[in-house]
Amino acid sequence: MKKIKILISVDYLPSVLGTALFLVQIILILTKKILTPKIPLWYSKSWGLEQLAGKEWVWIIPVLSALIILLNFAIAKKFFNQELFISRFLNFSSLVVSLLLTITLWRILLLVS
Numbered sequence: 001m002k003k004i005k006i007l008i009s010v011d012y013l014p015s016v017l018g019t020a021l022f023l024v025q026i027i028l029i030l031t032k033k034i035l036t037p038k039i040p041l042w043y044s045k046s047w048g049l050e051q052l053a054g055k056e057w058v059w060i061i062p063v064l065s066a067l068i069i070l071l072n073f074a075i076a077k078k079f080f081n082q083e084l085f086i087s088r089f090l091n092f093s094s095l096v097v098s099l100l101l102t103i104t105l106w107r108i109l110l111l112v113s
Helices: 002-034 055-079 084-112
Strands: 038-040 052-054
Touching: 002 055, 002 084, 038 055, 038 084, 052 055, 055 084
Parallel strands: none
Antiparallel strands: 038 052
């Protein structure tokens, strides 16, 4: 019985993350007109013009989030029957990475709008 509950929670998480990712894309579409031509995206580079990227580069954040979610869930599904801890860890890490990337995107949108 316990394994069924875990399976349901693992199957439930992709739909939640998929919905959140869809909402992020809707927000990007709605804010596209108010974005400045250059946005601060490359925070690892030195301060100034090197940090700026074109506003179309803001789409890299949800695309990267989607790729990480898909990769982690594919690996987690493979390890679900063998290593439950690895499966749970990958699912949790997908949630954390998606949340952090969404917060980063939100901060960028608040900064430039």
